[in-house]
Amino acid sequence: MSELPFARDHGLVLCHICSKACQADSPTCPRCDSAVHARKPHSISRTWAFLVAALIFYIPANTLPVMYTQMFGSASENTILSGVIEFWKGGSWDIALLIFFASVVVPCLKFFALGLLLVTCQRRSRWAMRERSRLFRFIELIGYWSMLDVLVVALVAALVQFRSLSTVEPRLGILFFGVVVVLTMFAAMSFDPRLIWDAEVTDD
């Protein structure tokens, strides 16, 4: 595919805000005044930082309770996983699967995919570039669905407020989980998918 020209070789840089092709020597876009960069600055190290921070916060997000339920005289605290198991045992396997996907599969997939992209880019690997490019677009697309559990807890806590009869309160775990979602979004935004293709350029 070497016949397709890279913008960088023609002295042009893409403005990420307004999609204008800018001259590579100008620091800002002449059309929208945003800063333009040939590649996002410190993309690899910033993505690593957000990714590692998200991984660390993912531990308390899963071990601490996310919700306190006091209903019909009995009180219980649920973590994300125990909530999923409760749904499963209660017969709502569809909701159990949905929350499991949003809260466990999506974040883990994001950790794995970003880690894989970072390592292959650092090694300037030319393996499966088109597929890796597609993988990045996929995790960008599905990433924010992890917010699902945070919103469910908020809604249920706002609704179930019958004083002494039954109450639901959010717990610390949901804060950590929300932070994980935000951090993984920042990680995906810091990653520059053009780095995948820079391996094709052999000179530097």
Place this chain on the structure above:
Amino acid sequence: MTIATDWIICEHCDTLYRAVPLQPGQASLCRRCGAVLWRQPRLGLQQQLALTITAALMFVFANSFPVITISFEGLANAATLGESVKALAQGQITPMAAVMGVTVILAPLLQILLLFWLLGHACGGRVAPGFKLCMRTLEHLRPWSMLEVCLLGILVAIIKLGSMLSVHPGIGLWALAMLAVLIILISGKSVQQLWALYEART
């Protein structure tokens, strides 16, 4: 109508192309990485403005009426979106209320207001004051608007509580469902066609 500039660069792989005119609804794909380079908007400016005004109306309904009502042994309780945000503000997890407030209320609201401002002026043949700032803000807001996730969250909450209590979807929920669809239609990259008009006028 062609795209703003003669050059078009793939944001995913930095491949350089010469822009070709497209029919409404048609998209051009990158030959190197397969990403969408540009999708020609299906809707004209007037139609987008009409959808934005509808979205503003739906936003008011979605935020002033409860999304879910529950009843339990004669007691009833309803929650709006704002009250759900407030439920997160209690205790140690207050920052989460800010995140939820931004993603389901503030970001969609700003998107609607900015689009109304920009499209309203564009339809009148003018460039909106603060055009560049508004366009840049819209671009930064897009990843943080999560109404469709909120919609799914409400459905999960309904099923979750439905096994123990009697649950009724509120007017707010229907308005929110329509709002989520409208935001998807109007908040895409299609607003970037305004840059072409802007360049033509300056």
